[in-house]
Amino acid sequence: MHSKYTGFKLRRLAVSGISFTFKLFMLVLFLFPFYWMIVTSFKTYGESIVFPPTLLPHTFTLEAFEQVFTRLNLWNYLKNSVTVTVAVIVIQTLIGVPAAYAFSRYSFKGRGIMLALVMAAFMVPTQITFITVYIMMSKLRWLNTLLPQIVPFGASAYGIFLLRQAFMQVPTDIIEAARLDNAGEIKIMTRIMLPAAKSSLMTVTLFSFVGSWNSYFWPLVMSNAEKVRPLTLAIERLKDQDAGINWPVIMAGNMIMVLPVLLIFLLMSNKIISSMGYRGIK
């Protein structure tokens, strides 16, 4: 008896073969811009403007990178980016963790309103607050310091919200037991709550890091001297000098900016992605 489904398995195999090929194609599509950035940064200016462009540099050169290092005071920009990012993460943690802890474990008058404010703050974009904050910073004469890039971000509404969720998951019995053991609030926070919320903490820290390191709009508005500008604003300096854009140099500059983040991701990609599993919100 001949079943009409005999060709079924064969068809399935063919479909998965085509699917696999398409996936490889997608990989190329998505990763190609990175490849292109890398390749361009190792070309000479002359080769970069050749049409049609070469897929691999015929002359492999580091002159683009040399130009980046000589024309820019990279150290200055790098220092600023690192300082701002680290400072923001530290302050957000110091301020956010106690707040999240308080929101999760205490009930106090005004808690509801405050929580609602935190949620609302989450939705207010910096593209709206910047005018007033600029005026504030200008009056304080802070515009030639790193402070405007750090201080306004002291409280992360997103961080407080996420950490509060994580803290609420910790079973009450453990905390009660700790209290019976005479542990102070700080100890409870650091020894019990934080370890339990490791995954959320990682998500929040990553979010802060990426947000700070990649920030462009805010430092653009809030800095009026080169000495306080971060890496994201440095690339523009490479553009102004030339009449036509020297793409290898621009790409080299971008590579330097992109590298730290890519390295972190390569090392911790599995952890990062699994911590995002929590983001299936509501």
Add this chain to the structure above:
Amino acid sequence: MPYVMVAPAMTFLLVFTFYPLANLVYLSFFRYNLISDKVFIGLTNYRNLLFVKKDFIQALKNTALYSFAVVFFTILLAILFALWLEKDSKINRFLQKSMFTPYLIAMVSTAYIWSWMFDVDSGLLNAALAFVKLSPLRWLNDSSLAIWCIVIVSVWKSLGYYLLIVLASLKSIPSEIIEAAELDNTPWLRKFFRIILPMISPQIFFLLITITISSFKVFDSVRVMTNGGPGNATDVLVTYIHRYAFQMNMRVGYASAAGSLLLGILMILTVFYFRFAGRRVHYQ
């Protein structure tokens, strides 16, 4: 005790988030250039923005077009890719990771890389077109095409992130329900629209709101790739506000009015979403 723990955070939020919000609306009723005193002019700024000058409306149109295009393509592609890459396999995991990578790098870097690829004379995309014997396009220099270039960049950058969110929500569907549907001989499309989609609708709704709001705030990519041009074909709300606040004689009052309108638009959109889409979301 809890007040002590919450106080710093609330102070920061009040000073740097809510006060500026209120101040923004306040300033919108004045003429102000940061040097001389404020002059109260009532609704003049708003009148100019909406009825007298044409450029705000243009920026609004551009932003709206950009946002809805990004929302549409991002969600559509995120769902399609999530369904395609759902099974746990090496190639799927690798593709997910690769698609997520652009999300982590700065928008400015993304903008520079793609500007280079969009370059008219030596860019990769025109080379690809030439390779298949098509004529080159003017990409970022083309007033009707430029905005779509920026859309493409945005989708490329964020798709991986939203893909992971949709994947997580797909995985939360109990497998037995899908198996029951298979035993019910459900054709694929019906399975998607009547079972899968309703079960991930809360997360999709969340994405709808999130992506819309973040799209209305676009600045970095526009500034780097076209700076609003050609003409004002890609001028968006935030580049508009920024320009009027810092470049055109510091018209802070006017810029504040534009900012207030942006805020208003975001709030209206949220309400709109809850009203119309919110009803169709299936909560469990």
Add this chain to the structure above:
Amino acid sequence: MAKIEFLDVHKSFGSAKVIENLNLTLEDGKFNVLVGPSGCGKTTLLRMIAGIGPATKGQILLDGEDVSNIPPGKRGVAMVFQSYAIYPMMTVRQNIEFGLKNNRVPKAERERRISEVSQVVGLAPYLGRKPSQLSGGQRQRVALARAMVKEPKVFLMDEPLSNLDAKLRGAMRSELVQLHKQLKTTFVYVTHDQVEAMAMGDCIILMDQGKIMQQSDPETMYRDPNNIFAAQFIGTPPTNIVEIGSENFKLGFRPETIILSANAGPDRAFTRRVKIMTREMLGAETFYKLCLEDGQEAMARLTNSSLAEGDTLYLQVDEDNLYFFDAKGNRVRKTGSQHYDAMVERVKRSHES
């Protein structure tokens, strides 16, 4: 109505081999119960019939036709899941109707079937409700109705009663048996509860670690177990298994076949002196835990409740009630074994030593 056959079936999850070389025939029209401890493979087999967990190797035949390449929806089987798996976004009516619509059943026929089935399961007043508005028992009926309305060749059920409270479970048990008598379709029912299996099944298939330990009707399963596992899985308390000195066979006997008396009465096959360790009076019967002289234990199940803890008595079992098991745990029966009588002799004499 369909006969189900498993031919040389293998199943692995990754590198773990769960089922190897399994052959099984389930007669059509019967209420077949797959029973065994967790992980024995019973649900795996059920899912193979449904097509949602295909075999790694081997064939599954439905009414003689190899269904390995037929998608689940086209096999003519219906399944009730342990978690019910009813569609949460649809009403009861839509849940029941869904499969029919997919199979292009015309509207009039659909209506007829739905009203008939909803009457039978008692869901007629709830057709417009959503699952979140139903109780656990009602949800289970929706799952059942959804299966019934498709008029399948085979009914598959994966522990459908385990999430219900005890009272409801008992009621549903008899309803399902009645349903089977009415429909006369082939039922394949999975459970880990041996009482349920004995009460409901026409044919019980006992499994352990991917192997079939015994396949027979409840009566035979109880009186004539094939191996130690079967003897001990079915029946409460389980069959007593004792060793006889240094012999290479084991002896088994059911708790209710034990005779306890103050004197060693007429010459019965198995006799031992025992001491009563515990006594559980359960009403009509009393369970006694006994300790034999050599330290082995046995459970007795008697209607006599007057014995006390600490009493020393004689335990005796008639030859007809003895089960002999070889070193591998397989049953040695009188017919077909030359050693049977010798073994009985050795057991009789073992008391004297």
